[in-house]
Amino acid sequence: MAMETFATRGYHHASLAEIAERAGLTQAGVLHHFRTKAGLLTGVLELRDASDIEELGDGRPHGLALLRHLVDTARRNAEREGIVRLYAVLSAESVTAGHPAQEYFRGRYAGLREIVATALREAVAAGALAPGLPVAHVANGVIAVMDGLQVQWLLAPAAVEMAETTERVIEALIGVPLPPVPDRAG
Template sequence: METFATRGYQKASLAEIATRAGLTQAGVLHHFPSKAGLLTGVLDLRDETDISELGTERPRGLAFLRHLVETARRNTEREGIVRLYAVLAAESVTEGHPAHDYFEGRYRGLRAILVDALEEARGQGELSADLDARTCASIIIAVMDGLQVQWLLEPGSVDMAAATQSTIERLIGRALPESPRPGSADQS
């Protein structure tokens, strides 16, 4: 993860990855059939980590938007994962990049989840009927990704959680619910 994050996919070598993992190159290839397979494994691990933090079910409606703010806050504690995501997402737009399909699917999936959450909130009467959920979802994703790049370049200059919350609240025209306290009965 660290090698891909600091060097990018093209410049990361299997030899360096093997050395950092305490394996031989053949040992790495035993577990992953290729460098592209290793990259996919790293990206899958990142997703599994994020999904496990959600628990058994994703928060609904505005609670999911609050979850995004909390994700931005948690990301300040995992610079390597944030760097990996930012580097590989940008690289994936190049021709033939092995993570292209992954990121295309990831953005499609994120937009769909956000649209669902916004429509759930609208169905509960928490949002205006004329809110364009698809555009709003794209803007939220773009802001969060852009904030990550700014934070990586100059960490002290950006409060990702506060900027994410401010953007979401301005887009939806209302304050987000407070974060549930750990151990409270309502954590959805």
């Protein structure tokens, strides 16, 4: 309930009263579990991250497999409009002074940049990508494309194919095709 309310109204326009009503609780009941509206927001964002981490299973993919995973994430996101909307709204709102999710998003972006940059360095070390690849710039570009596509998709879902576009842009940035999707049947 809180995720949907924050996603549709943003942090500043979402009320604890509405969230409590949708959850079948009183405001006091919500505050008993989260203490503050900012605490509830943090809990919602952590739940979103836990869902993404759970999908990774035993560990993060390495090298080009991580880039393939990002394409798969874009494909899954096309089936999770609420989560995509939550992320898009709150990440944009977080750039305003005093927003309670600002540090969360700073940390999230720093972590994403490092994960993508590490995968790119792994691919270079394995000989799958050319030495001299501007790893930090490519990592920033991949993240920017994914986030930008999410906003475009939310505004015009029929006009934007997030996974296909993500794959094509990643391949253009790294200069090689991504490995094929692993066969999950066996």
